[in-house]
Amino acid sequence: MQANANTEATGAAAGGRPGKGRYHHGDLRNALIRAAIELAAEGGPDAVVLRAAARKVGVSATAAYRHFDSHSDLLGAVKDHGQQRLVECMEAGGREVRGSGPEATRQRMLGLGRGYIGFARQEPGLYRTAFCRKALGGFGVTEEGAVTEAGHQPGWEARSFEMLTETLDEAVTVGLIPPERRPGAELSAWAMVHGTAMLFLDGPLDVLSEEEAGYVIERVLRDVIAGLTTP
Template sequence: MASITSGKSRYHHGDLRNALIEAAVELAAEGGPERVVLREAARSVGVSPTAAYRHFDGQGELLEAVKTRGQQALAASMTEAVRVLPGLDDPGEEAVRRTEAIGRGYVRFAIEHPGLYRTAFCRTSAAEERDFTGLEAPDGAPEFVAFRELSDALDTLVATGRMRPENRPAAEIAAWSAVHGLSLLILDGPLALLPADQRDTVVERTLTTIVAGLTRQG
């Protein structure tokens, strides 16, 4: 996966708002949402806090922008995991492999970018977050692109006959909860102590179990 940031942000001219967001993404990558401080982002790009406040009402607005970037980067990791899969002649099996792959990309992002991963799921006061119940993401909202990637994969399981239609409602929550929980156990729980090869085996077995449950026919 391509680097989340392209080195230390520097502002020269033009789009200061975007430069501040990029600097704040770097801060999040270093230490999670607590590191996203508007004054720190301003210092990183070489402008005054006053200049930064012309583009953001406050800390919460900058954090929301970084959270969106984190969600987009997470989705990109999921998409890349699907992209590298070999093509299959069986659409149903391909749908199964795709679902496993997006889970693999999810966990990989958490492991490789823990600070930005945590920021992607931090709490903010944004109205969009309050309106999202975890069942249906608003169309076109960039902060929910990873959720829509999962939903599309589950719809494909149904379309190819691998998932029973009656199992489809709220399946996102079951899959998401399992993969998110696994990611946090690896980052902050006892699975952090596993050697990388054992950890990867646990991840693959977990993903296989999740998809097997989603596609059970009996």
């Protein structure tokens, strides 16, 4: 069946469709994912349709369905890519900070937040797709306020959240955040930063100049950190 799918796909791509994507024999799945990522970048998760990705690559829907059982499978692959891009942007922000200690940790927290909101503003279609469904495997909260991850799945989908929790743990270790404020802190921090990002995408913040947007981002991030670090 795999050979037939590749033969059909190769024939369709070579059959007089100028401008269609080309791919190496046997690489149709990745070609469809790349096409779907482009669709998501242009129109968000609603634009990720298996038949549309197949047309973009230049193959039949039948060939595409041999590599993905459903639209949800393709959307999941694109969502993983969106989460990976989010992690890369957060890591880029955090890498700008060197050293250790309370101030270095504070600056790393600011860097992660800037990277998070920056990704949303620069790649809104992929950002929406990264969070089009649960961004984590389910989670809950204990009586003490600590976050528990039920059904947690390893990989890029959880890495952005793990980076936040690791940095908050570091902040406690270096004495920046009082231990009693740590339980559940990732939820309030995540809600503030994610909410700000969405206000840039779907709210009144989308009309701000770059200078104004920079002020808002810095104000929100510093307020979050101030609240967590208050004795």
